[in-house]
Amino acid sequence: MTPASRNIGRLSREFARRELATLVGTTGVRSAVLFSADGFEIASQATDSAAAARLAAIGSSLSALGSAIAAEAGLRDFERTMIESSDGTVLIMRVHGTRAMSLAAVADHGAVLGTLLWATQRCCEALGRIAGE
Amino acid sequence: MNPGVQGEFKIVFTGPMGAGKTTAIAALSEVEPVRTEVENTDRMSHDKEFTTVGLDMGRITLPGGQVVRLYGTPGQARFRFMWDILGRGAAGAIILLDATQAGVLVQLDLFVDAFAAHVPRGAIVIGLGRTHQPGALASDAFAERLEARGFTLPVLSVDVRKRRDVMLLVETLACILEAQTTEGLPS
Amino acid sequence: MDMNDVNAHEREAIQMQTLGIHDIGLPVDASRALHSMLQVLNGRLRTPWQTCHLDRADVLIAHAASDPAVLASWSRGGKPLVLVIDERAPRPTSPFVLRQPIRVMQLMTMLESVAEQLASRPSAVQPRRARNPDSTWMPLESLRQLMARHGDAGPLVATTSDGCGVWIDRGTAYAAVSTLQRLRLGELRVGAFATGPQPVPASAVAFSTFDLAWFVALKGPTELAPWLERGTAYRLRRWPDFGRLGGTSALIELAALASAHAWTPARLAEASCQPIEDVHRFLNAASMAGLVVNAPVTAQPRAAAAATSMWSRFVGDLRRHLGRVA
Secondary structure (H helix, E strand, O other): OOHHHHHHOOOOHHHHHHHHHHHHOOOOEEEEEEEEOOOOEEEEEOOOHHHHHHHHHHHHHHHHHHHHHHHHOOOOOOOEEEEEEOOEEEEEEEEOOOOOEEEEEEEEOOOOHHHHHHHHHHHHHHHHHHHHO | OOHHHHOEEEEEEEOOOOOOHHHHHHHHOOOOOEOOEEEOOOOOOOOOOEEEOOOEEEEEEOOOOOEEEEEEOOOOHHHHHHHHHHHOOOOEEEEEEEOOOOOHHHHHHHHHHHHHOOOOOOOEEEEEEOOOOOOOOOHHHHHHHHHHOOOOOOEEEOOOOOHHHHHHHHHHHHHHHHHHHHHOOOO | OOHHHHHHHHHHHHHHHOEEEEEEOOOHHHHHHHHHHHHHHOOOOOOOEEEOOHHHOOEEEEEOOOOHHHHHHHHHOOOOEEEEEOOOOOOOOOOOEEEOOOOHHHHHHHHHHHHHHHHOOOOOOOOOOOOOOOHHHHHHHHHHHHHHOOOOOOOEEEEEOOOOEEEEEOOEEEEOHHHHHHHHOOOOOEOOOEEOOOOOOOOOEEEEHHHHHHHHHHOOOOOOOOOOOOOOEEEEOOOOOHHHHOOOHHHHHHHHHHHHOOEOHHHHHHHHOOOHHHHHHHHHHHHHOOOEEEEOOOOOOOOHHHHHOHHHHHHHHHHHHHOOOO
């Protein structure tokens, strides 16, 4: 058993992969990785598995930094952060559930921002519902 | 790296998970340190509840007005990108190791190589914890390993829960930086 | 003198200086690796080395688990012995130790310091006696000779300035916890070692004879030790573990300077702005603990910069902040 697989709780890896596949089906979304708060990949839809593992680690650092900066500003829990580059977007969003997890979605310039936000939010809710049951 | 120009410089605390980086920074910082600890799900690597995944940051303001920023890195190799981000422009690095951990000499090589690339020559101090526990490797083995690889770096047996011991590490690092100026080396 | 004469001169000098080396007890691959490293290193070392028969060797490289009879007979000859130990084995108390797997840098430093020791002896066969017969050197000289015997000496005892005992038995030092604590704080002097009536008490804690050597020399004579030279530049090959040995700010400063560069004792005193007596004690202690190598005197670093450097101001400020008193 890998350390991360313990982290899923009742959320099955297969279910997570299906939800991520739906998200990657959204126009412009290239890949998606679900990861634990300490940076382990739990499930992913990505062509490059090494890149998915790195994205999980960096994503967890960004989530943690997001929480730290929110706390510093006197705000409550971290919900999401968005990295916008000249040719795409990385969206990192918290999954509410029994265990701390986040989702990273990578999109190219073909994605519509509103759609990306909505689709990722929907994916996180689905993952969180199952994880929280 | 010149402390006088900006009046601010940074020291990086690094080393594998569970070596005491967050503890060491908390022992020295004059403000409540910024922490990015989350639940540790990898209890096989280290049995502790929380682990740093972003950075720790503490601060010391010296009587002369200079500010020393103390940064802590995550310990696991998958956070290597944070080592490079935090190492860049650092005045020096303090590597904390656990003398009882299996493969600790390999960890020594890994962190020395990662941070020697960022800090001025020789500006690395190794703090070795849990040296009194059974199965601990003596600091001599670390010093010899460094010597065999052509490094002359201090390896100091410390307990980072004691403020005095953390101060010893920082003071030693400062003396190394001072000695380099004495040599007239570019820093 | 023309070029041919110079070359002939040099050849002769080299032939005279070539040192013989023999190895026993090493695994076949380690022995083979050692021989090829020697070939690679020759020409890069100040003294050329050649493998030869045991009888003609100046230095013996032996695995720590080699036949004790051979090791004992070798050490009676007073020539240097280099012990090879396994990767995780504890470090024995002999001055020359190579840890497996042997690395080129490690071997190079080792051979240079062995050659220096051989060169500093009036005869390679006669164990060296102190130049200064003054009894103030007795504690250090007795300890130094014990350490060179790589742990075959039975229980010996010395008395501290507060009347307690310090023991050495088979290469390990023993003392009461309180005595060790006071040694660490630099509060005790230690006398010469001799066979004593009392065995090592059960309550005594074990510690390294290198640590003991460090403590004894730091509180020893304020002159440069007879085996060190005023005109030679010294550099630290390894740092003392100040966490374990205890260290004042002054000692940390000396170690930082001496690890960055080789210094003659006088220049080190100048650069550190510390009394020459303290520098002598530091160098004596570091050499007793096996931490020092001589290095060729290159251009000596500029010492005057120290007082004005930003870092020394920083160190001063930091110390004030941390509450450590120099």
